Amino acid sequence: MTEAQPLSYQEGRGVLDSDIRAGLLALLGTPPEAMGPPPRQTWLMWRLCQLAGVSPGRPEEERAALSLSWGSSVQVFHRVPEAEEGSFWALPVLVVVLLVGFLCTDTGLLTLLLSGPAEGPPVTNIMFLKTHKTASSTVLNILYRFAEGHNLTTALPAGSRFHLGYPWLFLARYVEGAQQGSPGAPRHFNIMCNHLRFNLPEVQKVMPNNTFYFSILRNPVAQLESSFVYYKDSVPAFRGLRSLDEFLAEPQRHYDASLGLRNAYARNHMWFDLGFDNNAAAEEGYVRARLAEVERRFQLVLIAEHFDESLVLLRRRLRWRVDDVVYFRLNARSQRTVARLAPESPERAKRWCALDWRLYQHFNRTLWARLRAELGPRRLRAEVAQLRARQRELAGLCLQDPAPENSTRITDPELRPYQSGAADILGYNLRQGLDNATLRLCQRMVTPEIQYMARLYSLQFPEKPPKNIPFLENKGPGARERP
Incomplete structure (x- = not known):
């Protein structure tokens, strides 16, 4: 021995x-x-x-x-x-x-x-409020993979749409197949995660009573900078401006509140996604009431700047495996299209997006309070390390290059991400010679959200015409037509 x-x-x-x-x-x-x-x-x-x-x-x-x-x-x-x-x-x-x-x-x-993690089957009824420019595309990929891997139903945009009625408040009829339930009762789905403007009574028409609700937020300074680059050509407040610095120097000059939904991307965008008035005054009573409302409805709010720590907590709440939440970053920009702001711009952005700033501060504190209470520093570090180690392992297995690539270098059209505004959205090439099972795993992890949504739509509604993705048809990899 x-x-x-x-x-x-x-x-x-x-x-x-x-x-x-x-x-x-x-x-x-x-x-x-x-x-x-x-x-x-x-x-x-x-x-x-x-x-x-x-x-x-x-x-x-x-x-x-x-x-x-x-x-x-x-x-x-x-x-x-x-x-x-x-x-x-x-x-x-x-x-x-x-x-x-x-x-x-x-x-x-x-x-x-x-007081270890709760035992029981994995949570399968989930509503994710996909906020804009907050790393939410990566979370959406995680949810799509889980839905496909567990044969779950997904609340997908009806017809040729690629979002659930955004920027209008969500209505149940925006979901494909929602009206196919029993008379007077829309059909229920397991997963809802596409862009929508939150409207709880309508969401509850298509999601079960035991649905787990969560969302994600990002520092509003970084979120506004990303929105400026991504939506520069389509948002009236941003058109014709050379930089976000120029906008923030005199935001009221460029921003016309009377344009309503068309300018929602330019001020308190996350607040707007939650269904609130993005032009409201940041009065203490109003802000506290809305924060309490979000607390009551959403069991968890992730923070983009602490993405891995957020996923550790999400995994525990959903009772999922590490492989269920491992990810590659999707819809990320190249560094050359990330602007370096003037020294005075961050504080100007916080004042201009005061509602988003309060929202972010509150739920950043909430996240860390929960991490301390439920895991503690040592356990958190261990679980984050475990997640990152698995991510590195899968990157070595799946990816031709460890870093994401410019879309012009992506050989498979189905893996080319949609391009918008001045943003240079990156994607991935897969290794050659992967066996079928590994190829399926890797493809799911790198498929951009529009292509993945279209594929799930065809799987879930084979009797319907497939989604038409204009920027993939007879277009070069640099095409910037809005779907």
Whole structure:
């Protein structure tokens, strides 16, 4: 038999699953429903350490009191002489002792063990409010892949449309097949994630009662800069201007509120996507009421600047696997089309988009409060590292080049992203010679949203004419016709 190799502290954490958790609680005589808030869990940690003969919170010499080693075919257990012999007669107690050896110096880790992620089947009824220029296209790809991989229905734009009635408030009739339900009751779908302007009563007509609602926000300075580049040719407030700096120097001169929906992209765009008035005054009472409204409806709001951390929390809430949320960045611009703003422009943008700024600040704080409460720094770092490692692994497997490419260099027309305004939207080439299963996986991860939506539409409604994508028909890769 080969010599037993010690299992590291970090590796030991990996063996803690729900069965062991249940066993610990049973040994303590504490049913799961009796588990209390952190103070109660801290007492449980102390009690477990007491059983092991190790004082909680003490340094290395006492943590060394217990170690777990693995041989090639057996598990070898060690203990220090100080522990009472009577405490080792039963195997369940031995399990407790071994676990405490890893946990008793880390109260945060034990709290995570005893309040681990909720168990149960994955969440499959999901409404994602796809805000504009917020990394939402990458989230949409994640949801499309999950829907396709699990044979779920998706609320897709009706007919030849590529969005759900945007920029008008959403209506159930904008969804293909919504009227095919029973008389007076529109059909329900599993996933809704295309662009729409939020209108809860109409959304509820096509989504089940137990739907999980979430959205994503981005720092409004970066969001406005991206909107300026992307919508420069189509938004009246931006037309004819050389830069966002020029717009922000005198925004009221260029912005005509009477144009309504046509100028929504130029001020408080995320606030507008939520269904609110983007020209409203940022009065404290009004802002607080709307923030509370968003809190009540959306179980989670992601933050683009902390995308991986957001996905870790989303994955836990949805009870999904890591591979369900791993991603490649989609609809991203080349750095040469990202403007460097004048020093005074960021503060001007925050004042001009004051409602978006309040919205972003509030939910950025909320996200980090939830991450601290549900994971803690150590667990969060580990799960983010796991996600990024899988992303690197898939990039090496799927992509011809690790970095996204200019659309003119993408050889497969179905993988060329739509181009808009002055933005240079990047895409990916896949490796040659992939087997069929790997090719399907990789294609799903890099397919741009318009092409993916059109493909899901044909799969879900084979009796309907397929979506026509103008910029792919008889066009070069640099075509900029708006779909």
